[in-house]
Amino acid sequence: MKKKVIAVFLVLTVLLSMVAVAGCGSDSSSDGKTEIEIIQYKMEATDYFDALEEEFNATHDDIHLTIDSPNDASTIMRTRFIREDYPDIIGIGGDINYSYYVDAEILADLSDWDGMDNIKQSYIDIAEGLETIPTDGTYIAPYMANAAGILYNKDMFEEHGWEIPTNWDELISLCEEIQSEGILPFYFGFRDTWTCLAPWNAIAVDLAPADICKQVNRGDATFTEAYREAAEKYIQLMDYGPDDPAAYGYNDACTAFANGEAAMYPIGSYAVPQIQSVNPDMNIDSFVMPANDDPDGNTLNSGIDLGFCVTAACENKEAAYEVLDFLYEDENIQAYIDDQNSISCKEGDYELAPMLDGMTEYIESGNMTDYQDHYYPSEMAVDAILQTYVLNKDTDAFLKRFDTDWQRYNRDTIRTVQEYEEEHGSLEE
Numbered sequence: 001m002k003k004k005v006i007a008v009f010l011v012l013t014v015l016l017s018m019v020a021v022a023g024c025g026s027d028s029s030s031d032g033k034t035e036i037e038i039i040q041y042k043m044e045a046t047d048y049f050d051a052l053e054e055e056f057n058a059t060h061d062d063i064h065l066t067i068d069s070p071n072d073a074s075t076i077m078r079t080r081f082i083r084e085d086y087p088d089i090i091g092i093g094g095d096i097n098y099s100y101y102v103d104a105e106i107l108a109d110l111s112d113w114d115g116m117d118n119i120k121q122s123y124i125d126i127a128e129g130l131e132t133i134p135t136d137g138t139y140i141a142p143y144m145a146n147a148a149g150i151l152y153n154k155d156m157f158e159e160h161g162w163e164i165p166t167n168w169d170e171l172i173s174l175c176e177e178i179q180s181e182g183i184l185p186f187y188f189g190f191r192d193t194w195t196c197l198a199p200w201n202a203i204a205v206d207l208a209p210a211d212i213c214k215q216v217n218r219g220d221a222t223f224t225e226a227y228r229e230a231a232e233k234y235i236q237l238m239d240y241g242p243d244d245p246a247a248y249g250y251n252d253a254c255t256a257f258a259n260g261e262a263a264m265y266p267i268g269s270y271a272v273p274q275i276q277s278v279n280p281d282m283n284i285d286s287f288v289m290p291a292n293d294d295p296d297g298n299t300l301n302s303g304i305d306l307g308f309c310v311t312a313a314c315e316n317k318e319a320a321y322e323v324l325d326f327l328y329e330d331e332n333i334q335a336y337i338d339d340q341n342s343i344s345c346k347e348g349d350y351e352l353a354p355m356l357d358g359m360t361e362y363i364e365s366g367n368m369t370d371y372q373d374h375y376y377p378s379e380m381a382v383d384a385i386l387q388t389y390v391l392n393k394d395t396d397a398f399l400k401r402f403d404t405d406w407q408r409y410n411r412d413t414i415r416t417v418q419e420y421e422e423e424h425g426s427l428e429e
Contacts, residue, residue, distance in 0.1 A: 032062075035316075037065075038088065038090070041069075045069065045339065052326075053065050063322060077092075086311040086313040088310065088316065090308070092307060098309075102131055107312060110141055110310060114321075115324055115325060115346075118328070122368050127140050127307070141307055141309070143307050144304075145304055146268050146341075148371070149266070149359060150266050151257070153284070157263070160181065162174060165287075166290050187265050188238075188266075189251070193386070195250050197383050204227065206291035207291055214375075214417075217417045222403050224402070246390060272284060302370070330350075333350060337351070343356065385398065
């Protein structure tokens with residue numbers, strides 16, 4: 001298996017520093033307890049996981065749990081995978097890295113974990129959609145999701161009597177109305193290129209097929225055709241933000257929005273803690289990006305923000321499942337929601353943060369579509385491509401570059417798909 005792991009991760013990382021990391025949990029500790037080690041990538045939730053680790057160890061006599069939340073966890077994971085020094089469980093996001101891990105065959109099938117029956121089907125479908133080629137089994141237990149659309153200043157909306165838009169024309173009309181009253185409709189923080197992806201994703205999920213990246217990999221579509229409407233509407237939003245959206249960073253945008261300098265902010269729910277650190281009393285709500293001309297064509301941009309995978313090398317799968325059972329207990333789920341303003345991937349009557357009220361209908365109905373950028377190879381740097389597009393506003397050049405760079409940076413995946421189709425037939429469902 002080592003050769004396959006190395007082949008996959010050399011695509012991801014040109015140079016990996018030899019991080020000095022302790023070896024993975026041994027079968028049992030000196031006091032006879034089974035050792036289970038988790039490495040998870042949500043460093044901002046370190047306090048939450050430290051508390052869970054302490055509680056678990058205080059209430060379990062036969063298992064000792066260690067949860068590490070290191071800086072740059074993804075690099076540490078990849079380094080350890082290459083060295084065949086596997087933790088028992090990893091906590092990762094539902095993005096292209098997950099598909100790499102599945103392709104490398106380093107994750108265990110979780111189909112026999114009873115807790116999987118309680119996971120929302122919409123998020124299981126999102127996880128399966130990330131797989132490069134169809135794979136039997138389920139290799140991630142979705143834990144938490146986030147949502148991206150438009151945050152808005154609820155008090156400002158109520159004061160001016162502005163209505164929540166349900167389609168693109170209504171959104172543009174709202175922006176015109178807000179602008180006519182001397183208020184900036186949107187704030188952007190595009191100096192930090194990753195923020196360019198937030199409105200892009202929210203628009204693209206309404207207008208492009210959810211599996212467009214897979215269609216392109218099969219040679220059945222092009223981004224030039226599939227993304228044109230999304231690209232045109234994306235650049236249209238720039239008319240309603242700062243004159244130079246790339247002059248301000250993420251913190252600048254959060255601060256400006258918190259101080260009432262704009263009525264709306266197209267970003268994910270993950271930005272709320274930063275906004276409230278500036279203005280704790282701000283009344284924030286949200287709505288789904290209404291990019292479609294037909295309200296029925298809109299969908300909530302939501303993906304797996306955190307999920308847990310058991311590695312295939314884990315020698316104590318039963319103990320690992322006991323740890324998963326603990327993580328998915330209702331009180332622990334609610335504690336994470338309260339701490340991180342998240343959405344549970346587990347079925348249940350959980351109390352969500354009030355700033356998600358405007359998205360509740362979509363969450364409850366399961367009308368959710370994964371982030372387009374979860375399929376983008378990191379080497380392609382789509383966030384930087386979008387920033388360039390914002391600056392030059394050349395739609396044709398943007399779309400042409402998207403197709404060209406996709407073929408360049410995704411060639412290994414395209415080759416894998418082609419080889420699969422040669423052997424098994426078309427992947428198209």
